[in-house]
Amino acid sequence: MNRLHPFSAVVYALRYGLLWLWVPFFLVTALAGTVAAVSIAWLPVVTALGFLFGAAYGIVYYYRFEYGITPDTFDVASGVVARRSREIPYRRIQNVDVRQGVLQRVLGLAVVTVETAGGGNSEAALQLVSKSEADRLQHQIRRRTAGVDADDPDRATSEASEDGRPLDDEPLDEQPSRVDRTPETPPASETRPRREPTEPSRKRLFALDSRELLLYSLTTLRPAALAAVGFLFFFATDTILDFLVTLSQPFGGPQDLQTGDTQSYGVLTVVSMINGIVITYLVSVAYTFATYYDFRLGRVDEDFVYERGLLQRYSGSIPAEKVQSVTITDNPLQRLIDYAGLWVETAGYGPDSSGGSQSAVPMARAAHVHRFAENLTHVETPAFASPSPIARRRYLVRYSLIAAVVVAAALALAQVAPLERWYLAAVVFAAVPPAAHLRYVHLGYYVGEDHLVIRRGFWRRRTTVIPYFRIQTVSTRRSVFQRRLGIASLVVDTASSRTLFWDTPTIYDVDLEDARGAHRTGRKRLQSALRERARADDAGFSVDFT
Amino acid sequence: MESLHPRIRLLWIAQTAILAAVLGAVLVAVDRWLVPVPTAGLVGIVAVAAVLGIAYAVRLYQIWQFELQGDALYLERGVITFVETAVPFVRVQHVDTQFGPVERTLGLSSVVVYTAGSRNADVRIPGLTPDRARKLQDTLRELAVESEADDAV
Incomplete structure (x- = not known):
């Protein structure tokens, strides 16, 4: 079993120390008023004692936290008083993520989280290991996860050759192609999926160039930005109100909030609204820019690996075997300049709050994204039927x-x-x-050979490719009105967990017969795909998630 | 297709009665502290709610059907929105039988089928006799094991 990086002891000591110093503080403050024997003068001493106790607890916590890689499981044992030892079978691991904040990047440290399909949060979080250890873990777990499902000789040899090289899992930014990547002249071939002949185990699939990053930042609106601005307003209401009043004065706003007539208040409202929108938009642009700065996606054996972030650096891996569905997103602005993004959904929980959905290609030319999706899923070019x-x-x-x-x-x-x-x-x-x-024309569906493709939405249009093989349940829904009109909606549920923001893929308002047909097809193809996979497994082929 | 046990109507009607009683209590409270509500109106509203609830319960019972098909558990249900759901046996994660206090008094039981899906991840078949529920649970479990897919979410 291994320990975390020694610096974690400091972090835990500080964290628990700061937490525990409040306990005697509140206790003494509360008791001093009621019990005569307790004096408020004790405060400095008891707070220091509380901090020391917390710090000691933190250090013990560090010494009692162990993790290790065994042949079948990834084990984590933790807890000072109540011990918890957890064994996570490799085959259940969805993805392994490495996160680095600003300070952690300076110190060369990282946080590793391991996700499985169940539960609302990460199954294991290693708070602070060295970056090289994080990369080693990510690589080892990934290799073992792939190794569990694979017993074909091809894979075995490729793994053996990998073993020959010591710690071959170089971080993506050490790639030579990075050097010639200047922001002014992004080479066109950079964004195409291609093989790296020099790097057999790692294949670069996509890198977001600066033009795409800028376009993505400028054309994406994030609800988080609205929340952030709202939060700021909540905490600095007076300052912000004064600021807004000052800004509106050149346009005929009131002198201050108390004095003003209907017209000047109207001006204040309009100007403040414009300011609010502009500021929210700028925050959103900055947020997107920082989050997706220097994004790259690659493939190692059976896994997708990605890296991104300006201040906080994320790197994660998604086993191809665990991908549930693939979604192409675009909004009206992006459609106008003919760009789109690509997301993959797994059943786990990603490092974002966005559920098990990871951006595979944040933004690229629409044609390129479509080609990418087709390569990824082997779906034929869909001929959409309208509802x-x-x-x-x-x-x-x-x-x-x-x-x-x-x-x-x-x-x-x-x-x-x-x-x-x-x-x-x-x-x-x-x-x-x-x-x-507009709602009508953006709806579409395609019942393909191996996939169901569903397109919906105008403001945020989503085209989801669902392999029949990934269907969990299918439902035909008809409301009172739909029954009267003879139409139905088909809800296709998969195990991907992105539901808080995105609805379950649904084919809306098609003729009842078409809905029933698609329902039957989905069920039938699920069974035949399962049989095919079982046969392929027996024969020793490796089957992609399609 | 298999229907639910007729007694489930009693359960649903009882639920409606409770809701109607709550509605009545709220109206009485409004009458007492906010705006005076004429007694006839109060009784009328509660009565209409109760009648609608009973009609809903009866209709829901008529519509609710399920069947074990070759590859999937198939259900039809819903008064306002009619839903036909297929739960393939391969996708069944686990099966529960459940019964609450009211269900127990009525001698009824429910079977809940869980899948790994995101929405409709659990499908409940209410209004089964305890024997039927246990048998259905066993059958579903066997079918799920038999058709086990090795694709591990």
């Missing part, structure tokens, strides 16, 4: 109802507030036909 034309009528009615609610709200507001011309709110009806049309 039933009745669906468009349905969206027309649905959006009209929403517009009617908006107008009703304006009317209700006019009853309590001096709002003249509330009926101008009826302009929202003008947006109804285009909205219904």
Whole structure:
């Protein structure tokens, strides 16, 4: 069994010390008021004692934390008083991630997390090991994970040759191609998937060049940015309000918040809204830029490995065998410049809060992304079928109802507030036909030979490729209205856990017969794919996740 | 296709009755502390809610059906949104039988089938006699083991 990096002892000592010093602090503060024997003057002494106790606990925690690689499992034993020893079978490991914060990069340290499919958080987190140890672990676990499923001779020899080289798992940035990669002139071939003849075990699949990174940052909006700005506003409300008032003054805003007429308050509102939007957008751009800075994706044997980040560096591996589905995303801006992104979903939890979904290609030319997805899944170019034309009528009615609610709200507001011309709110009806049309035209599905391809959404369009082999359940859903119109929605559930932000892949509003047909096909192809895989396993072939 | 045990209607009607009672209590509270509600209106609202609930329970019972097919457990259910779900046996992670206090009094039991999926990850078949539930659990378990896929999520 191994220990963590000695520096972890310092980190744990500080962490537990700072935590524990509060316990006697609050205890003494509370008791001093009620019990005569306790004096508030003890505070400095008891706080120091609390800190010392916590620090000692942290150091013991460090000494009692052990991890090790065994032939079949990755073991972690931890706990000072209550011991927990956990053995994670390699075949259950979804991905291994290495994370480095700014300070950790300076000190050459890293955090390693191991994910399996179950549970809401990481199965094992090694808080602070040296970077080289992190890379070694990632490499070892990955190799063993691949080794468990593989008993074919080809793989065995490639592993043997790997063993011959000492610690061959160089970090990606040591690659020679990095040197000639200048931001001004990104070579076009850089972004194409290709083999690296000099590096048999590691194949570069994709690297985000600076142009793509900029375009990606500029065209992506992150809800996290909105949350961050909201958080900032919550904590520095007064300062920010003063700042907003000052900014609006050149345009006729009020002198301060108390004095002002309707018009100057109106100006303040409009200017502040514009400022808010601009600031949120800039935060979002900066966030995306820092997160996806220097992104690269590679393939080692049966795993995808990626690295990214400006301040905090992430590197992770996704076993190809564990990929559940692949999704191409684009928003209207990205469609306009003909770019798109590619995500892969696994059943585990990634280093982001975004569930088991990892960005494989944050942004690249749409044609390139499609080719990449096709190479990855071997899916044929999909010929999308549209949902039933009745669906468009349905969206027309649905959006009209929403517009009617908006107008009703304006009317209700006019009853309590001096709002003249509330009926101008009826302009929202003008947006109804285009909205219904846009929703309709971006829906599509394709029932392929080995895959189901589902496209949906306008603001954030997602095209998901689901191998039949990965289907968990299929449901045909019909609401009261859908039954009346003779249409149905087909929900195809896979084991990928990205559901908080993304809905389960659904084919919306197709004719009942088409939905039932796709339902039957999905079930049938799942069974035949399973049989095929079983045969292939017996014959000793390695089968990709398709 | 197999239907649920008729007594499940009693369970669902009991649930509706509880909901209607809660609604009535809320209305009484509103009447007492906020706005006066005419007694006739109060009784009327509760009665309508109860009748709707009973109609829903009866209809739901008529619609609820399930079947063990060649490759999957197939279910049909839903009054407002009608859902046909297929749960392939290979995807069954584990099977539970459950019964709550009310179900127990009525001599009923539920079978819950878990998959690794994200949504609809657990499928519940309510309103089975305990014997039928145990038999279904055993059958499903056997079918799941038989068709075990070695693809390990």
